[in-house]
Amino acid sequence: MSKQETKARSGLSVKAKRRIFVYGFLAWPILHFLIFWVGMNIGTMIDSFYIYSNSGVRSFVGWENYAEAFKIILGQKDRGIMNHYALLNSLSLIPLALFINMPLTLIFAYGIYKKVAGHAFFRITLFLPSVISTVVLCLVFRLALDNSSGIIVMILRAIGLGGDGSQFDTGIIPVGGFLGNDSTVWGTILVFSVWTGVNGNLIYFSSAMARMPQGIFESAEIDGASQLRQFVSVCIPLIWPTITTISVTLVAAVFSWMMPSLLLTDGTSERASTIGLMITVGVKNDSKNTVINAMGVLVAVFGSALILSFRYLMSKITEEVEY
């Protein structure tokens, strides 16, 4: 059947039909993107140059909201959880995710791939924190740190680090408890993040490792490469594209990271503020506070630059391996 005959029968060329088919599928996500991303962000950007009075009147204020946002970010002005710790804390999540959580996840995934003793048990138990709600994990962690009956506090006391159980002698437990003391609250939240965060990407790394050709490892073993050498020199380069993708998503996620801070401190600790928490609570309390809009725009610009630079850097570290 000729092309002309096909066109004549339906009135449309095959190319046109294919386009309709493809764009038909894409129509919904494109519409969603245009409304909830483009539309919302343009609205946010425009509003960042205005303030609203109680009666709903909008007034142009130029860069005033941005000046306020910079004052908050630079620590010249603090109001509750809207403070300079928010950016510092959020940025501190990047090294935690890249240099602690992800390497640990890789090691666990490699152990499972190499079928270490009890690997079937670890595969399930290590994945459990990923399927249990953060709310439940936070509640468990908070109860474990309670000075009166928390399991962690009890263990610390049992090994002589938690004092004698009186209010007067609490050992290494600070006044206010780990989550109630300004000097320990963020560190404690980071410990929680490691506890719950190492397993989040286990499934991706396990899948990537499952695709690795077994023959390369056998050759490496014949050449006398140790397990560590095989992990570093064979496994990591083979799954580097997955590591890059996961790393970029981890870096991008720090700007919206907030749940543990909110749930472990009721969102009241100024030292446990994060960018995500500050923006979410700020909008919830006062949706007409346009300083939050300015803050959002600044974070979007800074965050995008950071993520793109990081992505570029990761792609330069090693060449992609085809197999």
Place this chain on the structure above:
Amino acid sequence: MKKTFKRILVLCLTLITAVSFVACKGKNNDDTTPTIEVGSLKETYGDWTGKSIEVGALDKGVRVEWLRDAARNFNAGTGSNITIKADESLNENLETFIDAKTGYDVYFTFSAQHQWVRWGLQDKIYPLDDLGVNFKETMEVCGVVNNVRYTMPYTYSPTGFIYNQNYINDIPSNGEFVKGTFPKTWQGLLDMCDSINTKWNKVTLGQKVVPLSWGGSVGDMGYVFEALWGQIDPVGYKAYWGQTTENVAGQNNKSLLVNENSIQALDCVAKLLNPTKNTNGQYYPGNSFSDSTSHSNLMAEQKFLNGLSVFTISGSWFETEMGEQIEDDEIDFYHYATMPIVNSGSKETIYINSPAEYFMIAKNGKNNNPDLAKAFLKYLASEERSRVFQAYTGVPTAMEYRMQKDTLSPFAKEVAEALERSAQVVSASDQKASLSGVLNLNVTTPFIRLATMAYSVDNAEAQLNDLYNTQYNDWNDYFKTFD
């Protein structure tokens, strides 16, 4: 082996899921017994046969059983169809509900600072000037902006100390504290704390019982400070809260917040917190738990009910808020006390918690029936419903009415009697038109500082100065929204 392990794991997960579902079962709200006569309701409030409204109610503190009871009675008496939707996080989502195309017709909740002012001025809620409610004098000004009433304040929540009578009967007398009686003077309270710490040394659940259980992460210690300030200097206290948006703009009003009387009140709190050096050289609240500064009000109340402290800070809502634990453990040792007297000759005081819950009628209500909504609010403001509300919750209403003490629980009766004999301290700034939240005295941080630094007579003044400076900076931001 592998299969057995998988089976055990699946069984465990199934059991956990099943137990979780059982634990999530809601309360039984099938009690449909009307509490009062319904015959005359149609004559008083109108015939609303076939008309409907939906009330969104915050399911915290005073809960919603009293409101369901009111709706059942009103529906039975007037033919209306009023439904109550309980929501634990209603106040957090109010902004969304009010701005949405449709929402609840009526709200019972409390909102963040001056939210209701904005909704009133933007014509999103109905004016309620024609309700004709007989409010308590101190609550009359709440919910009014530009001489228009937009909300109907409902709860009138006395705060105070809740103490364990069994413990009080056991603690050795010391100074002004007499064994068996909760102290009437501030010095007596400090002497009691001293006796608990040094003479009594009671141990419960493996821990030494502390005098005070206190939720440091929330503003409950503020109740104590304001009750003391209002007691020491009732005129100065009123002058501070009576400021208008004009005179808070300058720095001329500093003396209204930082003066010898407010300093004395905060110093009393510092002494109650009793900062004490621990083995690490850090200061902790010596009359409380070392981790009190991170406790919530609920955690503090639970520790009190577990017998870990002699008294706690709460209010008339304590019995309702902790009802489950009180019922499950059959606890009856708790009693209510007003703020002890600092200077002889003063009257004992009760700070009335604010912002308190209120009603408002939204213009975007899905049934859009403001007349029925207003009739229902009038009914809720009646003397009968105020009494029923108090009988259910132990909390009085903001309306002027004669309390019916014989229908109250022993605890609620103590609160009612305390209200009759004491002076009441009301700030209510969050709902006062002239202030609308501009003077939001957030003293959570100063209390934590006072509890964790060496005591000095100058600490209180330093903290009040800091508080004033913070407020002064914040006011500029608040004022922008009043232009």
